[in-house]
Amino acid sequence: MTTLDEIVAHLGGQVVGDGKTRISGVNTLEAAGAGELSFLANPKYRAQLSTTHAGAVILAPEVVGDCPTAAIVTAQPYLYFARVAQWLQPVARPAAGIHPSAIVEGTSARSASVGPNAYVGPGTEIGEDVVIGANCHIGPNCRIGAGSWLHAGVNVYAGCRIGARAIIHSGAVIGADGFGFARDEDGSWVKIPQTGGVLIGDDVEIGANTTIDRGALEDTVVEDGVKIDNQIQIGHNVHIGMHTAIAGCVGIAGSTRIGRRCTLGGAAMIIGHLEIADDVNIAAGTMIAKSVNKAGSYTGWVPFLDHGEWLKNFSRLRHLDAMADRIRALEGRLAELEKKS
Amino acid sequence: MTTLDEIVAHLGGQVVGDGKTRISGVNTLEAAGAGELSFLANPKYRAQLSTTHAGAVILAPEVVGDCPTAAIVTAQPYLYFARVAQWLQPVARPAAGIHPSAIVEGTSARSASVGPNAYVGPGTEIGEDVVIGANCHIGPNCRIGAGSWLHAGVNVYAGCRIGARAIIHSGAVIGADGFGFARDEDGSWVKIPQTGGVLIGDDVEIGANTTIDRGALEDTVVEDGVKIDNQIQIGHNVHIGMHTAIAGCVGIAGSTRIGRRCTLGGAAMIIGHLEIADDVNIAAGTMIAKSVNKAGSYTGWVPFLDHGEWLKNFSRLRHLDAMADRIRALEGRLAELEKKS
Amino acid sequence: MTTLDEIVAHLGGQVVGDGKTRISGVNTLEAAGAGELSFLANPKYRAQLSTTHAGAVILAPEVVGDCPTAAIVTAQPYLYFARVAQWLQPVARPAAGIHPSAIVEGTSARSASVGPNAYVGPGTEIGEDVVIGANCHIGPNCRIGAGSWLHAGVNVYAGCRIGARAIIHSGAVIGADGFGFARDEDGSWVKIPQTGGVLIGDDVEIGANTTIDRGALEDTVVEDGVKIDNQIQIGHNVHIGMHTAIAGCVGIAGSTRIGRRCTLGGAAMIIGHLEIADDVNIAAGTMIAKSVNKAGSYTGWVPFLDHGEWLKNFSRLRHLDAMADRIRALEGRLAELEKKS
Structure with missing residues (x-):
C-alpha cells in the first residue's frame, strides 16, 4: 500500500487530484x-478513460x-507505468542456496540459487544473486554475471559468458554449434568445428526457446540492453548492438x-553477412536480403486478400515483367500515333 | 482383434461385404x-484403392x-478412421505414482504419474490420471486438470492453469514473460512486469517447443478444444477461441x-492488437496485419519462380506505383487521340 | 603443434613457401x-589477404x-579448412560412464557416456561411444547409433531410431506426435493416433530446438548425411533425401x-504432400506451395523497401488484376486507332 504522493516522491511526475489516494497495485483501465493505478498510453484505449474505475x-x-479520477501526469505514461509496476510488484526471487539434487562442479556465489536437478559444469562461475532454475544445464567454463536469472530448462554450452542482470527464459539454448559445413564433391557435408563462444552483455533478456549459436572461430556477440523475444534464431558470429529489441520468431543468419x-x-x-545500421526499424514479416546503411523504417510484406481476390x-x-514490356510497347505506339495526328 | 461388425456396433457406419472380417489394426491403403483396416479420405489416393491389400x-x-475389399461406409471416412484408430490402438499411459527422483512440493492425485527428475512447485495441484513426464518443471500455484499429459521436458511457469485432457509435447513453455518493455529516452528498455497468467481450457493439444506467454496484467487465454502444433509463438494476452487449429511455425503477437x-x-x-472473427481460415505463410471481421478464407503469400524468372x-x-502512373497517363493520352479521330 | 608439411602429408594439397612453418590452430584472416593457419574461400574477404598476420x-x-605468407594451395579451400580444423581442434568428448544421477532402464554400451539426470527408457539401446547429455530423455524402445552425441536436454520419444555419428543439439525434440486431427460436425477435432516412428540415418546433424514429428502410420525419415539447423519444424511422414541441408527456421509440412x-x-x-526433386535449391524466405520436379534454384520472397516506398x-x-485489364483495354483501343490512321 502506498499513495500517489509517495509514488511521485519516488518516481517523479505530478499528481492531479488527491495525492493521498491509496494504491495497492496496477491494472488496465x-x-x-x-485501489489500483492504471495508465493511458495507447490512444486506442482513450475511450476507456471516461469509464474507468481505477483509483x-x-x-x-x-x-x-x-x-474522471486522480492522475499522475507525465510526458511518458508507459515508461512511468513500467517503473511503478516494477516498484509496486517486485518479482519474488527463489531463496539463495543449492538444491540438494543440483550438481555444481563449478563455483557458485553464496547468494545464488541453484534449482532442482540443475547442473553447473567445472570451471563455471555463478555470480552473486544469480538464479539457476530447475533442470538448467550450464556447461564448463561459463560465466553468469551477478543478478542474472535463468529460468527452468535453459541450456548454456561450454565457454559462454553472460553479463549481469540477464533474464533468460525456459528452453533457450545459448552456444549450440553454428551451422557451418563445407560441401565435398559427392555432395556430402564436412563439419566446420565451431570453436568460438557467445558473449552476452548486461541487462539482456532472452525469450523462451530462443537459440543463440556460438561463433565459428570468433564469438557471437549480444551487447548490453538487448531484448530478445521467444522462438528467435541467432546464427553464429552475429553481432547485435546495444538496446536493439527483437520480436518473436525472427531469424538472423550467420555473421x-x-x-x-x-x-x-x-x-x-x-x-x-549483412550490415544493418543503427536505429533501423524493420517491420514484422520482412525479409532483409541486403545491407541497410541508413536509419529508418523498412518494410517488405505483402497484404493478404480474400482468397479469390x-x-x-x-x-x-x-x-x-511482361506487363512492364506491354506498357513500354504501348507508350511507343502511342507516341507514333501522336506524331501523326 | 475385432471384426467389422463389432466396429460398426461400437462406432456406427455400415458394413459392405463380410462383417466377420477380422481386424487387428489400421494402416495406409x-x-x-x-488383417488391417484402411481408409480413403483424400481423393488424391483414390488410385490406391483398387490395389490395396487391406482387409x-x-x-x-x-x-x-x-x-475390392470389405468396407465400412460412412459420410466422413477420415473422422471415422480417427475414432477407430483411437479405439484399436489406445496409447499406453505410464503407471501411476511419483518417481523416486521427482520432487513434488505441491499435491498430486494418487492416480497421477510424475516422471523421473520432474519438479512440481508448492501450491500446485496435479489432477487425477495426469502424467507429468521426466524433467518437467511445473512452477508454484499451477493447476493441471484431470487426464492431462505433459510429455518430458515441458516447462510451466508459476500460476498457470491447464484444463482436463490436455496433451502438451516436449519442450513447450507455458507462462514465460510476455515481451513488454517501455523505451527510455536513452534508447534503453524498461521491463513491464508480466503479472498475468495463462488459462488453458479442456481438450487442448500443444505441440513440441511451442511457447505461450503469460499475460501482462490479465491472462493469456486458450479456450477448449484448441489444437496447436509445434514451434508456435503465442504472445501475452492473446485469446484463442474454441476449436481453433493452428499449424506449425505460426506466430501470434500480443493482445x-x-x-x-x-x-x-x-x-x-x-x-x-487485432480481432479475427469466428470461422476464418488463414492460408499458410500469410501475414495478417489488420483485423478480419468476416468468416472466410484469406491468403497472402507470393508464388515462387525459377530464380531467373x-x-x-x-x-x-x-x-x-510507377507502372500504375504510366497506365493512367496512357489512358489520358489515348482518350485525347480518340476524341480527335 | 604441427607444420604445413605434416598437414599436406595428412590431407593433401600443396605447400607454397616454407613447409616447416609451425601451426598451432586455425583462425580468420x-x-x-x-602460429595460425587461415583460409580464403569467400571472395568478399580477398582484401584481407594482403594484410593478414597468419602463419x-x-x-x-x-x-x-x-x-604474403606461406600457403597451402587446393582447389577447395573451404573444404580443406573444414578438414584441417577438425584435425587440429578435435572436440573433447565426455568420459565414458553413466552419471550416478542418470536413470538407465535400457542398455548402454560400456564406452557410452550418460550425463547427469538423463533418462534412458526400457528397451532402448545406446551404442558404442554415444554421448547422452544431461537432462536428456530417451523414451522406451529407441536405438541410438554408435558415436552419436545428444547434447543436454534432447527429448526423443518412444520407438525412434537414430543412426551412427549423429549430432543432436539441446532442446531438439524427436518423435512428438504429428499434427493430425479429423474435424467433427460441431467443429471439434478428433485426434488421429500417431503410431509411426522417426528413422534418422547416419551422419545427421540436428540443430537446437528443432522438432521432427513421428509419422502417423508409417515413419518420418531423414536419410544419411542430412544437416538440419536450429528452430526447424519437420512434420509427420516427411522424407528428406541424403545430404540435403536445411537452414534455420524452415518448416516442412506433413508427408x-x-x-x-x-x-x-x-x-x-x-x-x-509435395514432392521436391533432387538437387533443388530453395532460397531463404520462399514459400513452396507446389511440387518441384526439376533440379534448379527457386525463389519467392519480396524485396523490402523504405516504408513510404x-x-x-x-x-x-x-x-x-485491374492493371492487367487496363493494359489489355489500352492495347485494344490503340489497335483500333492504328487501323484508322
Whole structure:
C-alpha cells in the first residue's frame, strides 16, 4: 500500500487530484478497481478513460482534462507505468542456496540459487544473486554475471559468458554449434568445428526457446540492453548492438551485424553477412536480403486478400515483367500515333 | 482383434461385404495387409484403392463400388478412421505414482504419474490420471486438470492453469514473460512486469517447443478444444477461441483475439492488437496485419519462380506505383487521340 | 603443434613457401597470428589477404600470387579448412560412464557416456561411444547409433531410431506426435493416433530446438548425411533425401518428400504432400506451395523497401488484376486507332 504522493516522491511526475489516494497495485483501465493505478498510453484505449474505475491513472498532460479520477501526469505514461509496476510488484526471487539434487562442479556465489536437478559444469562461475532454475544445464567454463536469472530448462554450452542482470527464459539454448559445413564433391557435408563462444552483455533478456549459436572461430556477440523475444534464431558470429529489441520468431543468419537501438518486428528474417545500421526499424514479416546503411523504417510484406481476390491478383506476379514490356510497347505506339495526328 | 461388425456396433457406419472380417489394426491403403483396416479420405489416393491389400477400407458411399475389399461406409471416412484408430490402438499411459527422483512440493492425485527428475512447485495441484513426464518443471500455484499429459521436458511457469485432457509435447513453455518493455529516452528498455497468467481450457493439444506467454496484467487465454502444433509463438494476452487449429511455425503477437473454429496455416503470422472473427481460415505463410471481421478464407503469400524468372518479375515490385502512373497517363493520352479521330 | 608439411602429408594439397612453418590452430584472416593457419574461400574477404598476420593461408591456385605468407594451395579451400580444423581442434568428448544421477532402464554400451539426470527408457539401446547429455530423455524402445552425441536436454520419444555419428543439439525434440486431427460436425477435432516412428540415418546433424514429428502410420525419415539447423519444424511422414541441408527456421509440412542434395534457405516454408526433386535449391524466405520436379534454384520472397516506398508500391498488389485489364483495354483501343490512321 502506498499513495500517489509517495509514488511521485519516488518516481517523479505530478499528481492531479488527491495525492493521498491509496494504491495497492496496477491494472488496465478496464479492469482496475478503486485501489489500483492504471495508465493511458495507447490512444486506442482513450475511450476507456471516461469509464474507468481505477483509483488513479497515469497519463500525458494533453488528456488530463478527460480523466474522471486522480492522475499522475507525465510526458511518458508507459515508461512511468513500467517503473511503478516494477516498484509496486517486485518479482519474488527463489531463496539463495543449492538444491540438494543440483550438481555444481563449478563455483557458485553464496547468494545464488541453484534449482532442482540443475547442473553447473567445472570451471563455471555463478555470480552473486544469480538464479539457476530447475533442470538448467550450464556447461564448463561459463560465466553468469551477478543478478542474472535463468529460468527452468535453459541450456548454456561450454565457454559462454553472460553479463549481469540477464533474464533468460525456459528452453533457450545459448552456444549450440553454428551451422557451418563445407560441401565435398559427392555432395556430402564436412563439419566446420565451431570453436568460438557467445558473449552476452548486461541487462539482456532472452525469450523462451530462443537459440543463440556460438561463433565459428570468433564469438557471437549480444551487447548490453538487448531484448530478445521467444522462438528467435541467432546464427553464429552475429553481432547485435546495444538496446536493439527483437520480436518473436525472427531469424538472423550467420555473421550479420545489427546496429544499436534497432527494432525487428516479429518473424522478420535477415540473411547472413549483412550490415544493418543503427536505429533501423524493420517491420514484422520482412525479409532483409541486403545491407541497410541508413536509419529508418523498412518494410517488405505483402497484404493478404480474400482468397479469390488473392488468386486473381497474385497470379499476375508471374507476369509483371511482361506487363512492364506491354506498357513500354504501348507508350511507343502511342507516341507514333501522336506524331501523326 | 475385432471384426467389422463389432466396429460398426461400437462406432456406427455400415458394413459392405463380410462383417466377420477380422481386424487387428489400421494402416495406409498402400501398406495395409489382410488383417488391417484402411481408409480413403483424400481423393488424391483414390488410385490406391483398387490395389490395396487391406482387409477392409473405410470410405464414403460414392466410392464403395470401386472397393475390392470389405468396407465400412460412412459420410466422413477420415473422422471415422480417427475414432477407430483411437479405439484399436489406445496409447499406453505410464503407471501411476511419483518417481523416486521427482520432487513434488505441491499435491498430486494418487492416480497421477510424475516422471523421473520432474519438479512440481508448492501450491500446485496435479489432477487425477495426469502424467507429468521426466524433467518437467511445473512452477508454484499451477493447476493441471484431470487426464492431462505433459510429455518430458515441458516447462510451466508459476500460476498457470491447464484444463482436463490436455496433451502438451516436449519442450513447450507455458507462462514465460510476455515481451513488454517501455523505451527510455536513452534508447534503453524498461521491463513491464508480466503479472498475468495463462488459462488453458479442456481438450487442448500443444505441440513440441511451442511457447505461450503469460499475460501482462490479465491472462493469456486458450479456450477448449484448441489444437496447436509445434514451434508456435503465442504472445501475452492473446485469446484463442474454441476449436481453433493452428499449424506449425505460426506466430501470434500480443493482445490479438482469434475467434472460434478458425484455422491458421503453417507459418502464418498475425500482428498484435487485432480481432479475427469466428470461422476464418488463414492460408499458410500469410501475414495478417489488420483485423478480419468476416468468416472466410484469406491468403497472402507470393508464388515462387525459377530464380531467373523471379529476378525479372519481382524486381518490378519496386516500380509498381510507377507502372500504375504510366497506365493512367496512357489512358489520358489515348482518350485525347480518340476524341480527335 | 604441427607444420604445413605434416598437414599436406595428412590431407593433401600443396605447400607454397616454407613447409616447416609451425601451426598451432586455425583462425580468420583478420584475427590469425603467426602460429595460425587461415583460409580464403569467400571472395568478399580477398582484401584481407594482403594484410593478414597468419602463419599460412589455405587458398585456391588463382590467388596464390597475392598471398604474403606461406600457403597451402587446393582447389577447395573451404573444404580443406573444414578438414584441417577438425584435425587440429578435435572436440573433447565426455568420459565414458553413466552419471550416478542418470536413470538407465535400457542398455548402454560400456564406452557410452550418460550425463547427469538423463533418462534412458526400457528397451532402448545406446551404442558404442554415444554421448547422452544431461537432462536428456530417451523414451522406451529407441536405438541410438554408435558415436552419436545428444547434447543436454534432447527429448526423443518412444520407438525412434537414430543412426551412427549423429549430432543432436539441446532442446531438439524427436518423435512428438504429428499434427493430425479429423474435424467433427460441431467443429471439434478428433485426434488421429500417431503410431509411426522417426528413422534418422547416419551422419545427421540436428540443430537446437528443432522438432521432427513421428509419422502417423508409417515413419518420418531423414536419410544419411542430412544437416538440419536450429528452430526447424519437420512434420509427420516427411522424407528428406541424403545430404540435403536445411537452414534455420524452415518448416516442412506433413508427408512432403524432399530429394537428395537439396538446400533450403532460412525460413523457407514447404506445404504438405509435395514432392521436391533432387538437387533443388530453395532460397531463404520462399514459400513452396507446389511440387518441384526439376533440379534448379527457386525463389519467392519480396524485396523490402523504405516504408513510404513500400506503402506506395505494395498497395498496388491488390489491384494488379485491374492493371492487367487496363493494359489489355489500352492495347485494344490503340489497335483500333492504328487501323484508322
